[in-house]
Amino acid sequence: MTDTIRILLCEDQTLMRQGLRTILELEQGLQVVGEAADGEEAVSQYNTLRDQGLGPDIVLMDVQMPRMSGVQATAVLTTSDAGARVIILTTFDYEDYVYDAIKAGAMGYLLKDVPADELVATIRQVYAGEASIQPKIANKLLMDFGRKGRASNTxxxxxxxxxxxxxxxxxxxxxxxxxxxxxxxxxxxxxxxxxxxxxxxxxxxxxxxxxxxxxxxxxx
Incomplete structure (x- = not known):
């Protein structure tokens, strides 16, 4: 891939955020252009970077952050910019978190124990316009859709x-x-x-x- 994928990291834990930056910047074609420690800062950073012509192409978003959650921030971003591509990266695989994130417009959902190569592959996949959810999380989501689908089959x-x-x-x-x-x-x-x-x-x-x-x- 010849294009440079510009990434905004949104994570309230400094050590985790620094670790992600290190992992991503070791990969050819990936560039971390901004960081945010809470949901409100994520929205502000996204708008600033967009105004400066610096993307971001992908937003890596934690779920639980101060002031504004990752799900709330995702909803704000996707509402104001239909082209926003958000990947949720979290320790939680509860059905409600998954469904709420997808409902908010996230294009990817990964657990933080994911191998680095899978994280990078997901970033590239979402950058290409394809939604990506880990299989075990997708199963939860499909079960939830199935229940909702049976209810709507009337x-x-x-x-x-x-x-x-x-x-x-x-x-x-x-x-x-x-x-x-x-x-x-x-x-x-x-x-x-x-x-x-x-x-x-x-x-x-x-x-x-x-x-x-x-x-x-x-x-x-």
Missing amino acids: KQQEELSPREIEILKLLAEGASNRRIAEKLVLAEGTVKNHVSNILSKLHTENRTQAVYLARQRKLL
């Missing part, structure tokens, strides 16, 4: 139109509404309406959930 399941499938594939590549509009020669408002319809039909709350569920159902 509703008529609507099929996605060819245009919606086309847009869903671009969402899976990490494309923004504007990028999709340009590629498909559509108005950005039209794309936004299609995305809303996709979320509604799949009974999901954000793009990451929709892409993840579509892959599980082999729609992509």
